Amino acid sequence: MTRFLPDPDLLDSPRHRAWPRHPERPLPDRAGVPPEAADVVIVGAGPAGLAVAAALWHLGVHDVVVVDRDGRPAGRFLDRVDRLDQRVLRSPYEHHPGVEGYRDCELRDFARVHWARLTPVERREIRMSQAGHRSVVPVDVFEAYCRHTADLHRVPERLWRGEVRSLAVGEERVSVRGSAFQTTFETAARFVVLCPGEERRATPASWWDGDRPARVSYWDEPGPGAVAREVVVGAGLTGAHLVRNALARGSRVDWVLREESERYQCSDVNASFFRAEGRARFDSRRGQVPWARRLALMGRERRASVMFEFRPLLTEAEADGRLTVHRGVPVSAVHGATVVLAGGRRVGGDQVRLALGTVPSIGTGLLPDSVVGARDGWPDLDERTLAYRHAPRVFAAGAATCMVLGPAGRNIDGHRVATARIAASVAAGLRDRAVVHV
Ligand SMILES: Cc1cc2nc3c(=O)[nH]c(=O)nc-3n(C[C@H](O)[C@H](O)[C@H](O)COP(=O)(O)OP(=O)(O)OC[C@H]3O[C@@H](n4cnc5c(N)ncnc54)[C@H](O)[C@@H]3O)c2cc1C
CATH class of the missing domain: 3.50.50.60 (FAD/NAD(P)-binding domain)
Structure with missing residues (x-):
């Protein structure tokens, strides 16, 4: 048997190259606190929060407030990979952190536009991706693309640096309470999307x-x-x-x-979980996949690998x-x-x-335990909408969705799937006021 070993030179993409911005405009410095009311509050501006904000923009939902501890799109993710001196993403070009179903420039298109900036190894990876093979994405390309996606969908104008500390769920509104710039704030939102990512796993x-x-x-x-x-x-x-x-x-x-x-x-995770047939092994919308089976699959599939x-x-x-x-x-x-x-x-x-490793943030500490409904460390989510079953105005994207979307729920590709469901549900809830941009 021939065993193919990819060349380690893939791991050495240069980092922190100058990348042009289109349009050329600086991030507004969001001093102050978020407004008192908004249609939607997104908690977390990582790849998941960014995807949700971009999808809502396409659906005409523009009264959006994004609150993030870092105040930078994908800031924590980039800090983490830089701390490790990780130069390439593990996920391929196909797992682009943009919006499903809209003709935005996708991650691979974006890399091709910037061909002249890329090394020969990085160009070869794009060709591999075009030919349908596994490819590796430089962190530089990913960072520039996240900024591009944020700018294109006006996320910086909607992004506040701050920390959300609790959600009070009412019939018509959710009160989002937190702190920003050494003061407290409260925003009344019609819908909230939690995209808080994962925290590092502590030692026993x-x-x-x-x-x-x-x-x-x-x-x-x-x-x-x-x-x-x-x-x-x-x-x-x-x-x-x-x-x-x-x-x-x-x-x-x-x-x-x-x-x-x-x-x-x-x-x-096994590549099948990035496709519909893998997700179907978790899809319980018709009630056919028992919890115990999904739990066992998660245990098996979320094993450490290199x-x-x-x-x-x-x-x-x-x-x-x-x-x-x-x-x-x-x-x-x-x-x-x-x-x-x-x-x-x-x-x-x-x-x-x-x-x-890391532990998914599932809303514990922000929402009452009775709303999170945690079971084996996973929240109780509506499979169709990804809203909390006991708080239908609050949605979860990112790692918290794994028991619905499978182990890829925590990956960039999983955010794309979660976003499509959540954004459609939020837009439907706001439909009276929505103007659709395509
Ligand atoms: C080193 C490393 C490498 C990885 N590589 C890949 C990869 O190549 N491909 C892939 O698909 N996945 C990868 N992952 C998994 C990766 O974490 C996710 O794909 C991605 O970062 C998840 O995005 P997210 O938005 O859900 O979470 P995050 O990127 O963690 O973003 C969540 C944001 O929410 C903020 N936040 C949390 N709670 C609050 C609060 N209460 N108030 C305000 N803000 C809050 C956080 O500070 C953070 O900025 C990697 C993970 C790590 C740790």
């Missing part, structure tokens, strides 16, 4: 007593700089980036995996002794910068880096 409480040891840090925190020996915990792409970065700094690395072995695959491109690099480092991989050994405790493995073996370093 049993790993250490009291405060986190000083030489232990999470993947989304500043790294240690060059140290002689680093211990990385976590088998996913984030862990693999930490390993790669430490090796590049000249550190020796111990990589601790709970799993029996690393898993290399293109996307983080892009193929890392394989040559990590295999070579392991062979020449710069990398030691501890497979099939869960961590039981962390003392200082020493990781204690199940069975008592200890792996010591100068710094421990944790990459234990």
Whole structure:
């Protein structure tokens, strides 16, 4: 059997190239607080919130307020990938973060328009995508496209930096309460779309007593700089980036995996879940997919995996002794910068880096628990509209939708599917006042 190993040069796209803006206009500085009323409030301006805002714009819904902690479209996502020095997305060009069904310039069209800015490797990827093969998208292209999508659909004018702290759900309105610019605000919205993404997964409480040891840090925190020996915990792409970065700094690395072995695959879930037949395995609109079966599928499909491109690099480092991989050994405790493995073996370093994955934000803390209706960590959503069953004016997009849309619900492609359902429902709810732009 021939085993194809993609070249690691794919991972090295340049970052922070100057990219022109069309139209050339600066982001308005949204000092102050959001207005007292709006048709729709979107919580979170990540790829999901951006997709929802853009789709609503096409449907003539323009009285929209977007509130985001960062105040930048896709800001947290870009900060996270930059923290890892991740230069390419894992998802291909087809998973574009724009709107389904409208002739906007899509992610691949956008990259082609900027052909002259791209490296030969990046151009080859576009050709691969055009030929229907797997392709890899540079973070630079993705960032510029998100900005383009935001500008095109006037998102910056509707975006406030702030934090939503609670939602009070009424018959006709939802009161969105939060803080911005060191003061509080309250916006009465006819509909709310929650797009808060995912938070990093914390360690089990049993790993250490009291405060986190000083030489232990999470993947989304500043790294240690060059140290002689680093211990990385976590088998996913984030862990693999930490390993790669430490090796590049000249550190020796111990990589601790709970799993029996690393898993290399293109996307983080089986590609069928990006297509209708995969989503059908979760589609319970006619009540035919039991919860237990969906839960089992989620458990199976959301396993940590690493892009193929890392394989040559990590295999070579392991062979020449710069990398030691501890497979099939869960961590039981962390003392200082020493990781204690199940069975008592200890792996010591100068710094421990944790990459234990993420946990979907499902509305807990913003909505009353009775409204979230959490079951096994997932919210109780109407399968057709993605509204909370106990608060039909509040919708969820992003990772919270996985038990309805399948494991791809947390990916850019899943946001596209969620957005189509949510935007149509919101526009229908506002129909009297909507003017449709196509
Ligand atoms: C390192 C990394 C790489 C990834 N690579 C890919 C990839 O290549 N392809 C892919 O499809 N997916 C990828 N993912 C998954 C990825 O997170 C999602 O596709 C995407 O970021 C999710 O978008 P989102 O809008 O749901 O969440 P986010 O991008 O996290 O955006 C949510 C926003 O909401 C804000 N927010 C949350 N709560 C509040 C609140 N109460 N008030 C105000 N603002 C709030 C957050 O601060 C954040 O800005 C990756 C994830 C990580 C961590």
